[in-house]
Amino acid sequence: MALTGPETPIGILDAPFDSALSERYLVYALSTITARSLPDVRDGLKPVHRRLLWAMRLLKLDPAQGYKKCARVVGDVIGKYHPHGDQSVYDAMVRLAQDFALRYPLVDGQGNFGNIDGDNAAAYRYTEARLTQVAIDLMDGLDEDAVAYRPTYNGEEQEPELFPGLFPNLLANGAAGIAVGMATSIPPHNAAELLDAAIALVDDRAADVLAYVRGPDFPTGGLVVDPPAVIAESYRTGRGSFRVRARWTVEREKGGGWQAVVSEIPYGVQKGKLIEGIAALINDKKLPILADVRDESDAVVRIVLEPRSRTVDAGVLMDGLFRLTDLEVRVPLNLNVLDHERTPRVMSLQQALAAWVDHQFVVLDRRTRHRLSKIADRIELLDGYLVAYLNLDRVIEIIRTEDEPKAVMIAEFDLTDRQAEAILNMRLRSLRRLEEFEIRKDRDALAKERAGLEALLESPVKQRNRMKRDLAKVRDRYGQETALGARRTTVEEAAPTRDIPLEAMIEREPITVILSQRGWIRALRGHADLGAADTLKFKEGDGPAFAFHAQTTDKLLLAAANGRFYTLAADKLPGGRGFGEPVRATVDLAGDVGIVALLKGVREGRLLVAATDGRGFVVPVADVLAETRKGKTVLTPRAGAQLKLVRPIAPADDYVAAIGDNRKMLVFPLAELVEMTRGQGLQLQRFRDGGLSDARTFVFADGLSWPMGGDSGRTRTETDLSAWRAARGAAGRMPPTGFPRDNRFG
Known part of the structure; x- marks a missing residue:
């Protein structure tokens, strides 16, 4: 709108459009990067996940407590902490409960939370949830001032900026997100291996974490088949991908037959869509050596693949399926996270683990200082109680005779306000003689604990020893000998999928190839009689140039007078109805260049x-042999x-x-x-x-x-x-x- 007055009206900002747009978009971009899409390297969570777990904690949804409706949790989250859509918050909560999506689920769901087939979860009014022990470990220390708190979006509540627990959630559960101009993709790993590597980093930040972390550990199992050098390079740079295959075995049947059974599928692949893709291969005859696919899954995955005949090589069949379906996928690695300064950057595996260990030392320091302050407060009260016991008769006299006994006790016994208030609030039963011994015993224990904590703060060596002990305790809980901690994904190098023989990709059928003098080509079904009039039918003025028997699996060579050779796939030739199609429409062959030969191309010949x-x-x-329309000179x-x-x-x-x-x-x-x-x-x-x-x-x-x-x-x-x-x-x-x-x- 054009401004006609000499001055800009009130409420309208006169600014260049491009700068105004870029400033506003930059604010949006930074908000998306730092407050929505990228996880924090210290706890591996995005704000929505952190707020979900925090709200569930305040609702006392501990593993030992009963479940509560997810609608209640979602309502608290969007009403107090996360002013976004309820469906997006519930979707985030559902993922935290799916044992096929998260290696170590943080939410224990009851009801329909979706499945590996790709079915969605039920509405939040039907499902219930509570926290898992993993989530409790991740939030351990929130009551001990281990992390800073900040006001919620409306200023009515407080929420933690991050979680302090000794569970390496970022790498254990992974993360994925798309921000503005950047993205993150972190596969899950085995917590026991990560904790072993973290213990090694406590003493030596240059320790090789790859000596402990073998590779990703997906909740759906499978096999990582990349060479160790490729895996190491991906972890060194923080960027790369992992080739993940399904786990399969051969089941022998009576009479010599067999079938391939897939028991684990790659991470992130929906079983329903996978089976649909395999069925489409069968219907389109793109893999004729595969006869049928059946889904016999219940609580565990069981996909049965039946070969066309017992003579089919199982390795060739599976190589074909690995190449053509999602039985083999690439899981990307882009270790893009927010560091301790909330700055997004791509880290190596070593840097990410080291940053998490550094955060744990900060947490240890804060928890220690918090405990020291609590001890100081308690000792202060206990000292006041001891003064009261030593001067019990005088204290009782003051309370009985003085109108303001608190001020008199403070002045007479040199007490603090808290000590005097505590003495006045003492029950009469606490005045027994035995209580004095308990107070002295309690005070001595606290004094001893305080001395140990002060020594801990002053000694980096003791801090490292304490950190290793704490990490070892958590590691025992998630050790590979436990049901939850046992490694599910096998890391073993495997050769790339072999080139599938043409016979396996195309159903072998006999055909008769006919090329006319004017360049019209067609393929009749079967091996027709080349001398029969019905076989060699042509348009008026046209006649036979080449005719021979072949198979649909053959490659045909077309040689032109200019010395170029073109390759035709026999199974792609037009059918025998009519007069066929011009061969020059299939290859880039000029109309004035003659055709010298058409013959079967035997690769070894x-x-x-x-x-x-x-x-x-x-x-x-x-x-x-050439693969393009242009042929080969x-x-x-x-x-x-x-x-x-x-x-x-x-x-x-x-x-x-x-x-x-x-x-x-x-x-x-x-x-x-x-x-x-x-x-x-x-x-x-x-x-x-x-x-x-x-x-x-x-x-x-x-x-x-x-x-x-x-x-x-x-x-x-x-x-x-x-x-x-x-x-x-x-x-x-x-x-x-x-x-x-x-x-x-x-």
């Missing part, structure tokens, strides 16, 4: 390729020449026969021809005029065969080839009598 000018070479099929013909032929080489072939347009034939050893992956090659045969007509490889000892004319189907074999045998590059001589007039070997 070799090919003889040659140009019209008689130059050629041998190329392995594996080096010809193999032969680079000289100016004026183009690719003439592509011939498969049988394993036993040892000679090459070549014939030119001038009807001169040459035979020379195959060993004289170079093997390469790209280029022009060597001269097969020298021509005075014309070029190369045909060439092929054969077994010299068996002679050279060619089809005879007509429809007889007979062949003729010339066994004595000494007249045509010469060195590569020779001119050759006229072929044997009866050789086809088209100068082709057939």
Whole structure:
């Protein structure tokens, strides 16, 4: 809105829009980072989780007490501490109670709190909850001034800034969150291993924590299969990921059959969606060696995978499932946390544990000083009681005769106001003689405790010893010999998933491949009769160019006149109905470039390729296969020449026969021809005029065969080839009598 007056009206701030917007967005961003999305390195909690546990503590929802409705807890949280939506608070509470989401649940839920299938929890009016012992350990010390408190958002209550307990919650339970411009993702770990590492860090901050922490420990188990070096690098930088696989076994059946049973799935994977994904693979025939999947889970996960036949290799089947489904996932590590100054930064595992240990020393100092103040207050009162016992008759006289006995006792016995008030509040039964001995005994014990605490504050060595003892006690509670503390995830290196054989990915079926002269390709089901009229149907003016039998698992090689080779998947060819589709729509082949050959590509085989000018070479099929539409350049013909032929080489072939347009034939050893992956090659045969007509490889000892004319189907074999045998590059001589007039070997 334009301002017409000379001065800015009251209530309107005249400021550049970009600066005003950036300042307000920065405030929002900082609030999201520091007060919502990132956990504190000292207790591993976000504000919503901390407020939930604090509210439950004030409601006295201890493990030994009864449950209370979650609606009551959520109401207290949003009414007193966390002014946000009730559903978001309840969702956070539900996650704290899910034993498949948290390694060490902080809330003990009663009712439907969701499941590993991905089903949501019931509404908070139906569910009940209380704290777990883990949460109690995490909040231990809140009554001893172990941490600072701050006012709530409305100033009516107080809430702790963080929790002081000796449970390493950040790494034990992990965290995940997305802030503005940054995120965090911390997988859960084994508490016993973390506490062992923390005990080592108490004495030596340079101690290698990886000697104790083997890797993540997920609540859903599974296997971490990364190499130790990869895990160590992730922990060193605070960034990386862990490759997590499902745990599976093979169950043998009578008769030789078997089935694979998955008993643990990767962390964060919903079982229902996982099974849907596997079922989709079966329906889409993307993994034909898998016949069926069944969910037989109850309290424990049990997913049964049935192979297509008993001859299927279990390792190949599972490798296929690891590659194609969430039976293997990557769990990210981004150890981005708020440090003790509330500054977000990415820490290494060593730094995060060291920061937690430093926090525990601060807590120890605060709890010790708090206890000293309590002891001082108690000793002050006990000293007053002793004065009263030593002067009991005079104290009774003062109380009976004086209108203001408190002031008189303070003046006469040099008491403090608290001591005098305590004496006046004493019961008559406390005046017995035995009570005096109890008071002296109590005072001596407190004095001894005070001396020990003062020595503790003055001695770093004693502080370290005390810290190690306290950590050891907690470690015993979560030791790996306990049900809760036992490691669930196995850390063992495994090879990457193998390339799945093509036969396992595609259902093997016979087909007949037909390519017309105009470049229309199709695949008929089954091995059709190549001589039948119904098989070779074409559009008017078109005719057959190539036709042969193949399998859907084959790779087909298409060679163009410019020397480029293209790879076609036999299972992706258009069906046999109609006339097919233009092959040039599948690969990037210009319309003016002719097609020289279409054949099955046997990966272990070799090919003889040659140009019209008689130059050629041998190329392995594996080096010809291409995965892109653009294909791969193999032969680079000289100016004026183009690719003439592509011939498969049988394993036993040892000679090459070549014939030119001038009807001169040459035979020379195959060993004289170079093997390469790209280029022009060597001269097969020298021509005075014309070029190369045909060439092929054969077994010299068996002679050279060619089809005879007509429809007889007979062949003729010339066994004595000494007249045509010469060195590569020779001119050759006229072929044997009866050789086809088209100068082709057939």
